[in-house]
Amino acid sequence: MNNSPTPNPAPAIDKVRAGLARRRAAEKRFRAYGLSGIILGLAFVATLFLSIISQGYTAFFQTEVRLPITFDPALLGIPANAPDQKALSTADYDALVKHSLAELFPKVTQRRERRQLSDLVSGGASFELRGMLLSDPSLLGRQVEVWLPAGDDVDMLMKGHFDRNAPESERRVKDNQIGWLDQLTGEERLVQRFNTTFFTAGDSREPELAGIWGAISGSFYVLLVTLSLSFPIGVAAAVYLEEFAPTNKWTDLIEVNINNLAAVPSIVFGLLGLAVFINFFGLPRSAPLVGGLVLTLMTLPTIIIASRAALKSVPPSIREAALGVGASKVQTIFYHVLPLAMPGMLTGTIIGMAQALGETAPLLMIGMVAFIVDIPQSMFDPATVLPVQIYLWADSPERAFVERTSAAIMVLLAFLIAMNFTAVLLRKRFERRW
């Protein structure tokens, strides 16, 4: 038998060389795929922010109309000399606005046109006038120039959200109204000003009167409850699991539970809150207290996991030194380990709070979706929170609520970014590498 090798084999290097171009191209392609993944991700971030900012920044301004208002007792329907408080607060302030508009546009006589005319000014103008007169009764009988909020359709038109050139039938602001507005602009009676109402008012059906202060107060009370419960409980649980717990079935069970709860859908916590806190314990619906309790249960896993990591990073030598000079275990932990782990725990807590601030779904379950105009004054008052307010406004049909929703989102994101930034700063400033 002849064992000679196969005649004249192509050297392996030739095979490698033959495939090299293809392989290099594949390498390039793969890199490009990876890069495109990142670029796509970053593009999503950019689109999201751009779309929200471009839709929302105009909400920080509000069109206002300057009207010469005469506080005429005859129009108000109250006695001219020294009317009492009750008469002042129930007087007909709407008539003042209508009268003033009628004087500015004397040609408008038809009933329908008059109504269109009074639509230019917000329905909330009368409340503003009432406030003015109540705080300064000497205005009675005098004429003053007053800046009043314009109606939401006017506001949208002035901000360019409505197309002036669209056919009249498809436009919410009619031709004659545009004419009056142009006249008002010419007289410098129509300007856009910083929208303070948006930051100081509660919810309203009228976009130009709606604000986020009620929702922010609600969020504040909810977070107050959440923070005051979840921080101590979370830290205590982490200390026990990290420093005291023996390794046994019970500890394992606790750990499995914590890891699982961290991944349970938030809406399930809402069901828990509804069944336990509201139906079983009979706590009030829509109250920040219940919201805070639900969010406490939801954020606890986050805080516990972060706190355990912080405790783990404290080197054992610290503990041994303390124990060595005669401290008890509890003393060692409370006087030496906890202070060193505190920055990490606070970071975890802030991140947990940011999560709680942005949470919506469980709060829908416990009735924090009601339409609430009043600013909540305690954690038992019915309230709503900022994300739920966003949800409610996003459902409203008025065009003006779209920009207000975006603006509320910007405020919410500003809070969240500030919180996360604080967390990062805290970590950078106090984190120790041992």
Added chain:
Amino acid sequence: MQPTALMIVLLVITSAAYFFGRRRAVSAAGGQPRYLNSLPAYYGFYTSLWSGLPALVVLALWLTLDSSVITHLVVAGLPDELRNLPASRLSLVINDIHNMVSGNVVSRPDDPVMLAAAERYREMRTLSLAALTVVVLALAAAGGAFAWRRIHTDLRARNAVERMVVLVLVGCSTLAIFTTIGIVLSVLFESIRFFQAVPLTDFLFGLSWSPQMAIRADQVGSSGAFGAVPLFAGTLLISFIAMLVAVPVGLLAAIYLSEYAGPLLRAWAKPVLEILAGIPTVVYGFFAALTVAPLMRDWGSALGFHVASESALAAGVVMGIMIIPFVSSLSDDVINAVPQSLRDGALALGATQSETIRRVVIPAALPGIVGGILLAISRAIGETMIVVMAAGLSANLTANPLEAVTTVTVQIVTLLVGDQEFDSPKTLAAFALGLLLFLVTLVLNVIALYVVRKYREQYE
């Protein structure tokens, strides 16, 4: 005394107990703290714990139980014809009494029976508060005095206090278990009541979902259909679309960041991508409903398709965007956990970098990546706000992503938001769906956590 005021008084008493306990310990040692078993402060804590804790426990129990006990007593005192009303009518009467007590508007303001009941309720509440005040203050004083009398130089105050501290720590850590039990029980009870009205098989395998219950028996369309299959299909369709977006983008981004990117890009791109994870879901919902969905509809009609304005596609794509950082950071972790020696070995054999990644790194990291994707799926299934705002309400059984579908979470929200009577099958159905959601995500999480943990152990 009002509970809040009582709490403040209790706080004052415990602080006083601290002070007196400490003073007694010091004087028992003749002004020489070194003769004491523990530091003087521990005797103070010891005394205040004895005075505060029992009183606080009684206070908490009393406050949780008293309104139901009083209601029960008031109901027992009602005339027979009111007491024998069906449960739902009776609860209306009770509500009326509660409203009358708190001075709200009621339906029958002049009914003498109701007025008497409200008066009785008010009396009993006053009585209960008075009794509570006496009991709590007596307990606080007695506990404090007991501890105070026990203080002498050999009392192991520190050990007692520390035992208590550890007990509190244990209590806090078991809260996680109680939360789980609470979730299970709260959804389970209502679900069982639901399944008494609607058979389990109808619920799991029924093909039509229209949770209308009749107010009157002869109403048109009075029979509600509770077949959850369309909901599962809708949930899966949207989650699938989300995964189609999130997995490739997230995975590619993670690979590029961990294998190719320089430190500068890594330092910037990673936190920016993680911004996506920090954005509240309601923001994504708004983005999906007002920006993405109209865009898709316009593109669709430009291409000649009919796209529903609440299409599964819009909700799914935006949900995918939300999940990108979740996939990318989990994959990043597992890819980084692959030992460098594996890469070096492949590179030394002459493989290009992409071949190393595709043939060595990814297969090695695969279990971890799969675990991460499972966690991401469980998030997509449980995600609520995006679908509530951007997906539809009508339960279509379809696989066409251009049509509107509804999901489990959307139905839970629509069934429970608004005014409902609490024991109609319609409301209970929400809890059955909640139970299902909890179980599915639980199974996915357990598998995922197990896979990830096993994978970590492999390379540690």
